[in-house]
Amino acid sequence: MKLNLKTIGAFLLMGAISFPVYADLEEVNVYSARKEQLIKPILTDFTQLTGIKVNLITSKADALLKRLELEGINSPADVLITTDAGRLYRAKEAGVLQVSLNDTMKKRVPEHLRDADGYWVGLTTRARMIVYAKDRVKPSELSTYEGLTDSKWKKRICIRSSNNIYNQSLVASMIAHKGKEKTENWVGGLVENMARKPKGGDRDQIKAVAAGQCDIAVVNTYYLGQMLNSNDPKQVKAAQQVAVFWPNQSDRGTHINVSGIAVTKAAKNKANAIKLIEYLLSNDAQTWYAKTNNEYPVIANAPWSDTLKNWGEFHSDALNLTQLGNLNNEAIRIMDRAGWR
Amino acid sequence: MTKRINRWSILTTLIALLLTVPLWVLVSFVFEPTNDNWAHLSDTLLPVYIINSLWLMLGVTIGTLLLGIPTAWLISQYQFFGKSILHWALLLPMAMPAYIIAYTYTGLLEFEGPVQSALRTVFETQTVNLWFPEIRSLGGAIVMFSLVLYPYVYLLARTSFANQSQSVMHASRTLGAGPYKTFFKVALPIARPAIIAGLTLALMETLADFGTVQHFGVPTFTTGIYRTWTGFGDTTTTAQLSILLLVFVTALMAIEFWSRKKAQYFTGHNQPLRKTLPTLTGHQSLLAFSVCLLPILFGFIIPALQLLDWSINVASTQLNSEFFALVWNSFSLAFVTALITISIALLLLYVKRAQQHTFIDNTVRIAGLGYAIPGVVIAVAVMIPFAWLDNTVDNWARTHLDISTGLLLSGTLFALVFAYCFRFLSVALQSVGSGLSQIKPSMDESAKTLGANNWTLLKRIHIPLLSSSLITAFILVFVEVLKELPTTLILRPFNFNTLSVRAYEMAADERLADAGLPALLIVITGLIPVIILSKLIGKRHA
Numbered sequence: 047m048k049l050n051l052k053t054i055g056a057f058l059l060m061g062a063i064s065f066p067v068y069a070d071l072e073e074v075n076v077y078s079a080r081k082e083q084l085i086k087p088i089l090t091d092f093t094q095l096t097g098i099k100v101n102l103i104t105s106k107a108d109a110l111l112k113r114l115e116l117e118g119i120n121s122p123a124d125v126l127i128t129t130d131a132g133r134l135y136r137a138k139e140a141g142v143l144q145v146s147l148n149d150t151m152k153k154r155v156p157e158h159l160r161d162a163d164g165y166w167v168g169l170t171t172r173a174r175m176i177v178y179a180k181d182r183v184k185p186s187e188l189s190t191y192e193g194l195t196d197s198k199w200k201k202r203i204c205i206r207s208s209n210n211i212y213n214q215s216l217v218a219s220m221i222a223h224k225g226k227e228k229t230e231n232w233v234g235g236l237v238e239n240m241a242r243k244p245k246g247g248d249r250d251q252i253k254a255v256a257a258g259q260c261d262i263a264v265v266n267t268y269y270l271g272q273m274l275n276s277n278d279p280k281q282v283k284a285a286q287q288v289a290v291f292w293p294n295q296s297d298r299g300t301h302i303n304v305s306g307i308a309v310t311k312a313a314k315n316k317a318n319a320i321k322l323i324e325y326l327l328s329n330d331a332q333t334w335y336a337k338t339n340n341e342y343p344v345i346a347n348a349p350w351s352d353t354l355k356n357w358g359e360f361h362s363d364a365l366n367l368t369q370l371g372n373l374n375n376e377a378i379r380i381m382d383r384a385g386w387r
Numbered sequence: 388m389t390k391r392i393n394r395w396s397i398l399t400t401l402i403a404l405l406l407t408v409p410l411w412v413l414v415s416f417v418f419e420p421t422n423d424n425w426a427h428l429s430d431t432l433l434p435v436y437i438i439n440s441l442w443l444m445l446g447v448t449i450g451t452l453l454l455g456i457p458t459a460w461l462i463s464q465y466q467f468f469g470k471s472i473l474h475w476a477l478l479l480p481m482a483m484p485a486y487i488i489a490y491t492y493t494g495l496l497e498f499e500g501p502v503q504s505a506l507r508t509v510f511e512t513q514t515v516n517l518w519f520p521e522i523r524s525l526g527g528a529i530v531m532f533s534l535v536l537y538p539y540v541y542l543l544a545r546t547s548f549a550n551q552s553q554s555v556m557h558a559s560r561t562l563g564a565g566p567y568k569t570f571f572k573v574a575l576p577i578a579r580p581a582i583i584a585g586l587t588l589a590l591m592e593t594l595a596d597f598g599t600v601q602h603f604g605v606p607t608f609t610t611g612i613y614r615t616w617t618g619f620g621d622t623t624t625t626a627q628l629s630i631l632l633l634v635f636v637t638a639l640m641a642i643e644f645w646s647r648k649k650a651q652y653f654t655g656h657n658q659p660l661r662k663t664l665p666t667l668t669g670h671q672s673l674l675a676f677s678v679c680l681l682p683i684l685f686g687f688i689i690p691a692l693q694l695l696d697w698s699i700n701v702a703s704t705q706l707n708s709e710f711f712a713l714v715w716n717s718f719s720l721a722f723v724t725a726l727i728t729i730s731i732a733l734l735l736l737y738v739k740r741a742q743q744h745t746f747i748d749n750t751v752r753i754a755g756l757g758y759a760i761p762g763v764v765i766a767v768a769v770m771i772p773f774a775w776l777d778n779t780v781d782n783w784a785r786t787h788l789d790i791s792t793g794l795l796l797s798g799t800l801f802a803l804v805f806a807y808c809f810r811f812l813s814v815a816l817q818s819v820g821s822g823l824s825q826i827k828p829s830m831d832e833s834a835k836t837l838g839a840n841n842w843t844l845l846k847r848i849h850i851p852l853l854s855s856s857l858i859t860a861f862i863l864v865f866v867e868v869l870k871e872l873p874t875t876l877i878l879r880p881f882n883f884n885t886l887s888v889r890a891y892e893m894a895a896d897e898r899l900a901d902a903g904l905p906a907l908l909i910v911i912t913g914l915i916p917v918i919i920l921s922k923l924i925g926k927r928h929a
Contacts, residue, residue, distance in 0.1 A: 075881060081892040082884070083901070101881035104892065108617045109877040112767055113798075116774035120781055120794045122881070136620055207604060209614060245523045245604030246493070249897040257498030269897065277700060278900060280499045378618040382431040387606055 073099040074318040077114065078127040079107035080305060085127065088334055092325045098318050107133040107211075114142040114310060121312040124319040127169070129305045130211045132218070134166040135371020137308060146309035146320060154327050154345045158364045159304055168304030169326050170341035173362060174216050175300060177270060177288040178262045179255050188262070190294045191220065191301070195235025203236065204251040204260035207244040208381040212266055212303060215370045217377035219301045222369045226376065233384040244387055249273060249281070256284035263288075271340025271353045292360035299361040303370065304344065395841070396747060399738040402731060403754040406809050409768035410633075410756060416626035424615060424624045432611060440608040442525055443532070443600075444590055450533025451589045454682045455540025456582065460570060463548035467667040467675040474545075475921035477679060478862065480686030481538035482913030484870040484887065486598030487906045489531050490894055491690040493602070494697075496522045523603040531603075532593050534686035540585035542859050543821055547581035548574060550825055550855070580824050583643055584817035588863075590639075591759040591813065594632060598872065598891075608632055609761050616763065629764045636759040640752070691910060698903030705904050713905065717886040718912055720800070721868035724807045728864050729857060731808060732815035736823055737845055740831070751816065758813035762873030769806040769878065773797045803878045810874060811867050815860045822856025823849070858920045866913045886912065 078085050082104045089100040103110070107128045114121050114137070126143070128134050137143050138161065147164035159168035176188055187198070194203060206213065220229045241260035251263035252270060273285035292300045307326060309319045325331055332348035335341045340353050461467070462474045480488075496502050496519070503519055521527065551574060559569040575582075600607045612632070616625040667675050698705075739751045757765060777794045784792045796802050826849065834844050850857070872887050879888070886905045893902035 081896055082889075083892060083896070083898075103879060103881050103883075104888075105876050105879075106617070106763075108620065109763070109766065111620075112622070113770060113877070116770050117794060117797055118774070118778055120778055120791070120797075122794065122798065207601070209601060209610070209618070211617075214618065243604050246602060247897045250493075253497065253499060259498070272898075284499060375619050378614070379427055379431075382427065387432075387435075387604065 071099055072097060072315075072318060073101060074315045074322050075101045075122050075124045076103070076127060076322075077110040077123040077125070077310075078102060078104045079110055079129050079133065080104065080127050084339055087338070088326065088331055089322075091330070091334075092322060095325065096321060098321065100322070111137050111140065111142070114312075115140050117312070119312050121310060122314075123310050124313040124315045125307055125309055125322060127305070127307045130215060130303050130370070131168070131306060131367035132211060132215055132371035132374045134161070134306050134308055135368050136374075138163075138165045139371075142311050143308045144311045144313065144316075146316070146323065148320070151323065151327060156344070158366050159344050160306075161308075161368065162366065166306050166308035167323065167327070168306045168344045168367070170305050170332075170335045170339075171302045171344060171362070172212075172304075172341055173267045173292070173300045173302045173360065174212055174264060175267055175270075176262055176264055176291040176293050177252060177255060178291055179258070180287060180289050182258075182261050185289070185291055188291045188293065190297070191216070191264075192224075192232060193293075194262075194264075195232055195239060197239075199239040199262065201239065201241050202261040203239045204241055204254045204263040205236070205244060206247060206251055208378065208386040212248075213264075213386075214374055214377045214381070215303050216264070216301050217381060218370045218373035219363060219365055221373045221376055221380070222365055223298055226380065229377075230380045230384060233380050233386055237384050237386050252288055253281075253284045256287040262291075267342070267354075267357075268340045271351070274353055275340070290357045294363070295361050298365070299363040302342075302362045304367060305341070395738045396742055396744070399735055399747060400750055403735060403750045406731065406805075406812065407754055407757075408772050409765055409806070409809055410753070410760075412768045412771050413626045413629055413633075413760070413764070416623050417630050419623050419627075421627065422621065422624060424619050424621050425627070428611060428615070428624070428628075432606065436606055436608045436611040439525060439600075439605055440594065443529060443593060443605070443607060446526070446529030447532045447536065447589060447593045448586060450529055451537040451540045451586060452582070454533060454537035455585065456544055456575075458537075458679050458682065459541045459544035459548055460574070461675045461679060463545050464664060465667050465675060466664050467672040469676050469679075473676070473679040473683070475918055476683050476687070477541055478538050478917045478921065479683060479910070479914065480535045481542075481863075482866050482870065482910045482917070483535050483687060483690060484598075484872065484890070484906070484909065485531055485535050485592075485596055486602060486872075487694075487890060487894070487902070487909075488535055488686070488690045489528075489599045489602050490899055490902070491693040492522050492527070492531065494899060495689070495693055525603075525605050528600055528603045528605050531599055532589070532596070534682065536589035536592060537682060537686070539588040539863070540582055542863070543581040543585035543818055544578050546818075546855055546859055547578040547821060547825065550822070551577050581821040584821040587640065587643075588758065588814055588817055591636060594636065594759055595761045597761060597763070612761055612764060616767075622767065625764060626768070629760055632761075633756055633759055637752075637756065687910075691907065694903040694907045694910075696903075697900045698907055701900055702904055705901070710904075713884055713886050713889055714908055714912060716883060717869055717909070720804070720807075720885065721865045721912075724804050724811070724868045725861050725864040727804065728808050728811055728815045729819070729860050732812060732819050732860065733845075733857075736816065736820055737841075737849070740823060740828075741841055755813035755816040757809040758811065760810070762810065762871065763877065765806055765810050766874045766877035769802060769809070769874075770797065773802050773805075798878075798880050800880060800883070803875065803880075806874045806878055807868050807871065810871070811864050814863045814867055818860040818863055819853065819856050822853045822859075826852055858923055862917055862920050865916050869913050870909050 076089065085104065086102065089102060092098065093100055110126060111133065114123060114126065126137055143165045145164045147160060147167055151167055155167050159171065160166065178188060208214065217229060217233060220232060248265040248269040251265050252273060254260050255263050270285055273281045276282055294300055307323055309316060313319050327345060329348055332343035332345050336343050336348060336351045336354060340351050342354065458477055462470060494500055555573055556569055559573045564572065595609060597609050597613050600610060612625055612628045615621050615628060735751045735754060739747050773796045777797050780795060781792045784790050830848060831844060834848055839847065870887050872891050875885055876888055876891065886909045890902045890905035890909065893905065
């Protein structure tokens with residue numbers, strides 16, 4: 047095989063020039079655990095509105111956090127976006143964030159959806175709700191998360207792996223409310239009632255209910271919302287076979303989590319970072335999230351999507367979300383011991 | 388002469404040391420005290436992780452050998468219907484990321500999927516749940532891995548079978564051995580180093596996988612590694628678990644090495660007699676065709692059709708200039724990395740061969756361990772030394788020169804390519820090494836007697852004889868980088884996206900339709916070098 051030297055040279059040069067060069071223009075650098083398709087459109091809008099260029103890396107939350115830690119004061123990142131409160135707590139504990147919430151933000155976002163010390167703020171909320179097969183389950187049979195351990199649900203519940211942060215957060219919230227011992231019993235009972243070994247994502251649990259493999263499932267709201275609004279008729283059909291139940295309405299409320307944002311300690315464009323947060327809390331941006339991904343806005347007046355409206359209002363757990371991060375390790379240990387794979 | 392050799396040894400050791408810095412970073416964590424996460428793990432899930440991993444390895448061993456060896460033998464020894472296409476098409480499943488094929492088969496075989504729907508129609512049972520094998524299981528994972536990883540065995544075995552001196556086979560046949568006996572008693576033992584090399588790669592990739600086993604709900608050792616990191620945020624235990632995995636892999640490799648130590652196989656130098664490949668006809672031709680078609684059908688055609696079906700509706704909205712940037716990023720990254728990795732592998736192997744020294748042997752072996760480490764762990768192990776170096780330089784510059792150099796290497800493509808080289812060096816070492824193992828040491832000696840220096844030896848004898856192994860190595864590394872996910876996701880610079888990242892972000896969001904197009908393009912981009920280079924290999928043997 048004869049490789050043309052020029053070709054190789056050209057590729058190497060190409061490699062060299064594609065290294066990032068940061069010019070002195072107005073910009074803000076974003077580390078985002080929200081996937082590109084769920085953040086980039088809104089960032090583009092921000093750039094159009096303000097002229098501030100947004101540089102983006104999307105990755106896994108833990109990787110971004112580690113990167114921030116290791117890069118230290120030289121980190122190029124100005125903001126960190128995550129899809130759960132637990133990771134924001136972890137970032138705050140690791141000392142890579144700085145206080146950034148101003149009074150406007152505090153006024154717009156309810157207290158339990160932001161950090162008490164002003165390090166981070168929620169951007170959207172999602173609830174971990176119960177869905178049930180319309181033809182096999184009466185809503186009157188359902189009540190609370192605690193009720194899922196009742197023997198009548200034996201081999202009838204679908205829920206994804208304990209690797210999933212939303213399940214970890216759910217268990218963490220249970221620890222916060224009920225204590226470790228009761229939570230461990232609860233997880234054990236839930237595992238007993240699982241219809242199958244946990245596999246797949248939240249949509250898979252909904253599909254499994256539609257297919258009759260189980261009768262109820264615990265899933266995040268936006269997954270069902272996306273299925274109902276999908277281009278794929280099979281997904282729509284599966285989603286239509288289930289109905290929504292909001293657990294714990296008569297006591298603490300349905301468990302929720304947030305996607306959130308924080309300014310990094312190393313931020314070199316802090317003013318722009320704050321502008322970005324303010325924009326993401328604006329009516330326009332909040333409406334976009336509700337419409338595009340069926341997430342609940344964190345501000346009071348942003349309109350909900352039709353799907354969310356159909357499900358109706360619900361009483362949500364006002365537990366301070368910092369607790370989810372705080373109790374995450376304990377939650378995983380309990381799940382491991384109880385055999386929640 | 389001796390001085391010269393020493394200089395090469397030092398250079399090799401230095402390169403190997405630099406490249407394996409991430410490994411030493413991980414090893415350094417072994418000396419940190421274990422924390423209570425260890426106790427927790429070993430009390431709860433560690434046994435499950437280990438047992439699942441062992442079953443997975445056993446299954447993938449059987450699967451890849453069953454798919455890889457017969458196809459390699461047929462393609463290298465016979466002429467039959469469709470061979471000119473099959474011989475490269477058998478490589479296609481390699482371009483399919485394991486987690487993507489897992490998603491496609493889940494989609495095909497789920498309750499609402501086409502297969503079960505069709506079955507329900509046939510049996511006219513709309514309500515009753517038919518018994519149907521659950522694809523998302525340990526068995527399913529074994530099938531998925533076997534389908535996309537057998538090409539390693541196929542490719543390396545095929546190269547070895549094709550390079551085997553025909554005179555050996557002829558001798559065997561002349562002495563009255565039938566084709567089966569010749570295969571089992573002569574060809575297979577000679578090809579053993581190559582087959583083991585391919586199998587090693589397949590198993591290392593299986594062990595390092597997270598996406599597939601996660602989706603299938605089969606917790607393996609790597610699940611444990613991920614969980615310790617993402618769940619507990621515990622880098623120390625994560626590193627310690629990774630080292631444990633490496634010790635296990637090294638032990639396996641050592642056992643294999645010792646078991647074949649006495650047997651060394653080198654091909655004779657009276658090569659060709661190539662044009663006399665026997666032609667299969669009739670039933671035999673059809674059978675050979677079917678054996679070779681099956682893995683392509685299940686490992687490529689069916690999943691690719693499913694991807695096509697998913698992406699066809701969204702293609703018009705996705706295909707824009709931004710999308711072509713993804714293709715270009717993926718392609719150029721893979722190309723550059725493949726060239727660099729193979730150059731390093733060549734240097735290491737060559738010096739190893741010239742030196743015949745245990746220390747160098749082990750250095751090279753250690754340099755090739757990256758492939759068994761889960762990508763996430765490699766990414767972190769690469770970030771640590773780069774960030775340290777950058778911050779130290781910056782600190783020094785701030786103190787002495789009153790300027791800030793910032794991060795020079797962290798968050799650049801350099802760090803990413805470095806991580807790839809460390810991760811995929813093993814792939815290059817295994818394929819080039821198995822080619823090298825078939826060149827007689829006496830050739831080196833003859834050449835040296837004739838006054839050739841090491842450089843001439845490499846250029847005039849080894850590279851020409853090795854070219855098909857080099858091409859093999861190039862294809863493997865290229866395709867590996869193309870579909871690589873965790874390292875790319877974690878180490879990439881700002882605004883730099885690749886096909887695999889796009890496919891993953893869509894799939895992780897359970898938007899399979901949108902994941903279809905980037906996944907399909909990974910496969911198509913991977914196809915280009917596979918076809919071109921297979922033609923090159925073909926020409927050499929024509």
